[in-house]
Amino acid sequence: xxxxxxxxxxxxxxxxxxxxxxxxxxxxxxxxxxxxxxxxxxxxxxxxxxxxxxxxxxxxxxxxxxxxxxxxxxxxxxxxxxxxxxxxxxxxxxxxxxxxxxxxxxxxxxxxxxxxxxxxxxxxxxxxxxxxxxxxxxxxxxxxxxxxxxxxxxxxxxxxxxxxxxxxxxxxxxxxxxxxxxxxxxxxxxxxxxxxxxxxxxxxxxxxxxxxxxxxxxxxxxxxxxxxxxxxxxxxxxxxxxxxxxxxxxxxxxxxxxxxxxxxxxxxxxxxxxxxxxxxxx
Numbered sequence: 001x002x003x004x005x006x007x008x009x010x011x012x013x014x015x016x017x018x019x020x021x022x023x024x025x026x027x028x029x030x031x032x033x034x035x036x037x038x039x040x041x042x043x044x045x046x047x048x049x050x051x052x053x054x055x056x057x058x059x060x061x062x063x064x065x066x067x068x069x070x071x072x073x074x075x076x077x078x079x080x081x082x083x084x085x086x087x088x089x090x091x092x093x094x095x096x097x098x099x100x101x102x103x104x105x106x107x108x109x110x111x112x113x114x115x116x117x118x119x120x121x122x123x124x125x126x127x128x129x130x131x132x133x134x135x136x137x138x139x140x141x142x143x144x145x146x147x148x149x150x151x152x153x154x155x156x157x158x159x160x161x162x163x164x165x166x167x168x169x170x171x172x173x174x175x176x177x178x179x180x181x182x183x184x185x186x187x188x189x190x191x192x193x194x195x196x197x198x199x200x201x202x203x204x205x206x207x208x209x210x211x212x213x214x215x216x217x218x219x220x221x222x223x224x225x226x227x228x229x230x231x232x233x234x235x236x237x238x239x240x241x242x243x244x245x246x247x248x249x250x251x252x253x254x255x256x257x258x259x260x261x262x263x264x265x266x267x268x269x270x271x272x273x274x275x276x277x278x279x280x281x282x
Contacts, residue, residue, distance in 0.1 A: 001025050002199065003059050007048060007087050008066035008079075009037055011158060012102075015188035016063065017041040023192070028056055048083035052090040061195050062091065062099045064139065073127040080135035088142050098147060098198050098205070100191060101139040103132050105150045105180060105210060110251040113178050117254040118208045140207060147194065147205050152212035152253055155270075156184030160277060166226045172236040173220040180212040180253040181222075183273040185266050187211060193263045209258045215269040216252040222270055229278055 002025045006013040009029030014037060017027040021040035030052075034043035046052050048066055066083050068075040084101070091099075108116050109123030124130035139146045155162065165171035182190075190211055198205050223235040240250075259265075267273035 002061055002195070003056065004028065004195070005030065005044075005055060005059050005062045006041070007062060007064045008083070009041065009043075010065065010067060011156075012154070012184055012187045012191075013063065013065045014038055014041065015184060016065075016191050019188055019192045023196075028059075048086060049078040050086065052086050055090050055094075057094070059091070059094055060097050061198075062087070062096055062144075063102070063191060063195075064099065064135075065102045068128075068131075071128070073131070076128050076131035080131045081138070084135045084138045088138065091144070096144045097202070098145040098195070099139055099142065100194065101136060101146065101148045102191075103136055103148050103150045104128075105152045105212065105251075105253055106249065107132050107136075107150060108251060108253070111249070113176070113250050113252060115254060116210075116251045118206070118210055118257055145203060146207065148208045149191065149194075149211050150208070151187055152180035152182050152210070154184055154187060155181055155273065155277075157277060157280065159184060160281075162223075163226060163230070163274070163277065163281075166223060166235060167230050167232060169233065171223055171227075172238050173223040174240045175218075175220060175237055177219045177240055177250045178216050178252050179219045179222060179249065180216050180251070181270050181273070182212050183267040183276075186213065186273075189266055190258060190263055193261070194258075197261055205261075206257060210253050210255055211258065212253045212255050213265055213268055213270065213273070214255060214259075217270055225271065226274060229275070 004027045007030045009031045020027045027041045029037045029041040030044040034045045037043045066079040068079040107122040107129045136148050
């Protein structure tokens with residue numbers, strides 16, 4: 001069984017650690033506030049933005065799942081650059097088999113509905129993508145085997161912002177703009193799958209995976225479907241605006257590489273995932 005560190009043990013980290021515990025692995029979860037960490041994960045109270053305390057010895061795998069608390073450059077720098085540096089420094093001398101770094105599909109700059117895979121070019125046109133790419137580079141150029149996972153829009157229990165907007169009549173969507181999503185359970189499931197695959201077939205993983213479900217979908221289709229399920233009026237459709245964040249995210253992401261490893265999605269489409277949430281809300 002493996003010894004695993006989850007640096008930045010938030011929602012997805014706790015789900016992932018719980019999966020590992022069920023599989024018999026020993027898991028440590030590092031975060032500032034350790035109260036939310038379940039009993040099956042050994043907590044480590046520390047702040048990634050500062051020098052870290054001594055970490056457990058003989059770790060096999062590390063998952064770096066930090067998030068920026070605010071949408072500002074200093075927060076992104078602390079989460080994805082200085083936090084990575086502090087983690088790598090604290091891991092010196094250990095023989096880690098692989099580090100997994102959780103990034104974002106926002107680093108892909110395509111915005112005209114293009115099909116995108118792991119070989120598509122990225123852009124550092126704003127501070128958030130610049131810091132994410134800096135963190136990726138630090139991990140990939142470290143002394144450890146490493147893999148980067150770029151997740152699309154994450155939704156799931158506790159991540160119901162879109163449902164709330166549609167329910168409250170505050171949502172609008174842009175015509176002909178594509179969106180890409182992944183349920184938080186599949187985020188954890190995909191990460192656990194990759195680690196277990198590395199255990200079974202050491203050093204065969206690629207250095208980069210896109211994490212989205214099987215169904216890139218026009219944003220308006222998703223909004224309209226939610227409105228129908230919630231029995232509320234149709235969502236307002238508006239013309240695309242170049243300055244919109246939705247427009248900047250207009251691309252169709254491929255998950256062919258992760259599916260090629262044998263991973264089967266728990267929620268292969270947004271309908272599958274959102275229906276589970278809606279049922280639970282009832």
